[in-house]
Ligand SMILES: Cc1ncc(C[n+]2csc(CCOP(=O)(O)OP(=O)(O)O)c2C)c(N)n1
């Protein structure tokens with residue numbers, strides 16, 4: 107249960123190596139066999155400004171950063187002030203007594219542990235190693251053996267020579283011993299089941315999963331323009347794609363990036379672009395092009411807090427309307443919303459398959475927390491056996507073209523078919539020379555404005571989605587049937603909602619939880635069934651408008667019992683907030 | 693062979709909606725001739741356009757065509773070439789399309805150097821939208837949106853391309869389709885990005901820069917003794933001194949194209965890659981995330 111977890115955090119000024127310190131701690135514990143979940147608080151600047159890195163350490167898998175904080179390493183008073191609200195009773199703060207005198211308000215049950223982190227690092231090596239002193243001290247107080255970080259030191263510094271490894275080892279040991287000698291505060295990490303010890307698992311965030319999922323799904327061209335918090339997708343895909351001859355291209359802007367993804371898809375190569383809200387704005391016209399020309403397109407939008415430039419490093423779930431409605435005129439599209447790292451992985455193959463099958467744009471909405479929070483994922487949950495590439499009606503050989511020609515007399519790119527989907531021929535095939543276009547067109551791809559054909563082509567573009575049923579797979583549900591209360595969420599809120607459900611259930615409430623994995627088309631029939639069977643329904647979202655709730659009103663229906671519980675300050679929900687919001691109404 | 697191929701292109705072409713006398717007819721005809729001379733059949737060619745009268749280039753060329761949005765021919769064209777290196781890819785459009793709304797893509801396409809040919813039908817006016825000023829309109833040019841004469845100085849595409857490092861820069865004239873076809877042949881053969889700016893008169897909305905006017909004012913580089921198209925600085929100077937009023941191949945240089953610079957980029961067209969390989973490489977792929 108929650109209180110068995112251990113929450114650790116390091117905070118300081120941006121540019122002090124806070125991120126790498128957090129990652130060393132997280133990765134090491136991950137490799138020991140713990141499930142870790144990390145959360146980065148950072149700002150859109152390079153130096154100065156507060157930043158922190160939180161690591162939740164648990165013997166079981168966790169999907170969010172956790173409410174409390176057991177041990178904080180603070181390199182400045184600002185870090186203490188920032189994290190005080192999170193500090194659990196009986197927790198401790200290690201602070202760098204070389205540079206300041208740590209203060210906490212009267213009456214808080216928190217132990218202050220002054221350690222001259224900077225001084226010790228300076229004496230033994232270099233000032234930047236103060237992070238290693240802090241890691242050593244943390245390790246001692248949570249009951250880790252002194253050599254716990256040995257493997258990491260070798261891996262990280264081995265290339266720089268034995269001397270560097272040795273210095274780091276010394277610095278870490280100094281922090282370890284100093285802490286043991288100077289404070290009685292101890293809080294051991296939760297115990298590890300024997301089977302978990304040293305177990306090989308993955309340490310990745312949603313952006314990694316997007317990249318991996320894309321490559322495994324056959325994506326070979328990624329064109330994008332750097333933007334927080336989506337750039338990590340480029341980094342990950344760069345690690346994976348060259349091996350398969352694929353191309354990662356930094357375009358001149360998001361317009362070009364998206365047009366490139368369309369161009370490559372037209373030529374028959376699975377291609378995508380990754381971006382955040384501001385980039386998706388620039389891609390509106392391309393959504394229209396993909397829709398009108400019936401060219402597959404996959405866009406990943408890692409949502410940050412808007413509007414406009416907004417808060418680039420803060421999370422939000424406010425691009426649902428944007429993804430569903432942007433572009434002029436009427437087009438069809440698909441909008442997916444993974445909740446977990448695993449979802450992100452599988453949703454990429456789903457996105458590419460759907461884009462190919464329905465020849466529409468598919469937008470995958472990942473919120474910042476999911477995109478950037480590295481966490482432990484079980485190897486078996488990233489199951490490549492579940493990957494099945496389905497290119498839909500794609501003519502790739504002369505024989506396939508010949509069959510069409512035998513049937514129709516000649517190849518028609520926009521043939522009016524029963525299911526509304528017309529076969530795409532790869533450019534380059536004999537007897538399939540054709541036009542693909544943004545103008546309204548007839549079956550052959552001639553630009554035209556004849557009323558009858560216009561109506562037919564519009565109907566065709568919309569009808570082709572009729573066979574798409576989201577109800578079957580786009581919901582994940584836990585808890586009893588006919589609950590008094592149904593918690594509904596989408597995106598990264600799943601972890602908090604699930605833990606809240608457990609707490610509320612333990613408190614005697616009959617609560618169920620429904621996580622929605624697709625926003626367009628909305629799995630409306632399945633959602634309606636759930637709403638109708640529930641007493642009260644709360645929709646949790648990180649936005650102001652209650653976008654999912656509005657979609658539910660539109661596609662499922664108006665119900666007085668359905669309300670929104672919203673948080674839009676850039677910070678993910680805490681479980682305690684979810685519980686408090688529930689108690690307000692239940 | 694070549695003659696038959698021209699016929700083949702014509703058979704695939706849609707019927708034209710251009711004004712009789714429009715310069716763009718000659719551009720399409722020259723391209724059909726050039727591609728036929730290079731023995732490239734229509735199915736191996738993709739022409740990508742944006743929006744404008746000249747954006748109809750691919751409808752009338754008779755190869756595969758992708759008609760994107762206003763200003764967006766180049767990103768699509770580059771990606772097609774990256775996806776399938778065996779295709780011959782031509783981007784085409786107007787001066788508004790390429791040097792107005794699409795100027796960003798133009799400069800980046802120049803420096804990216806993907807192996808495509810870009811044909812701009814430069815008529816110094818917006819044709820399709822019936823006669824507004826264009827980025828290449830000369831200063832003082834009177835149009836529907838500049839009744840007192842254009843206040844801005846024109847874009848200088850040739851100098852931009854030269855400064856951007858383009859490996860092939862040429863200019864043609866619709867009034868000399870033979871020379872134009874020859875330039876196109878060379879441009880298509882050039883490995884890397886090639887620009888052909890074509891003075892292609894709009895007979896309907898530009899009554900100043902007519903065929904006659906161009907004929908009298910353009911200097912034909914084929915007839916310039918001693919012009920050295922391999923000297924970038926000299927080319928720049930020549931273009932500048934002639935105020936861009938040249939036709940012929942202005943500059944050429946062998947450079948490694950974008951795809952040659954990519955580590956791991958496959959010799960076989962990406963579109964023919966075996967997509968199931970990563971599933972077999974599971975252990976190796978996952979090792980990156982441990
Ligand atoms: C985003 C957008 N803005 C404006 C237009 C309207 N528009 C279509 S073509 C064009 C300019 C055409 O001029 P040019 O590119 O020089 O080509 P020409 O017609 O002269 O061949 C404009 C402004 C459009 N289609 N899309």
Ligand code: SF4
Nearest residue numbers: 711714745819894895
């Ligand atoms: S308006 Fe001008 S550019 Fe357009 S077709 Fe007519 S002559 Fe050609």
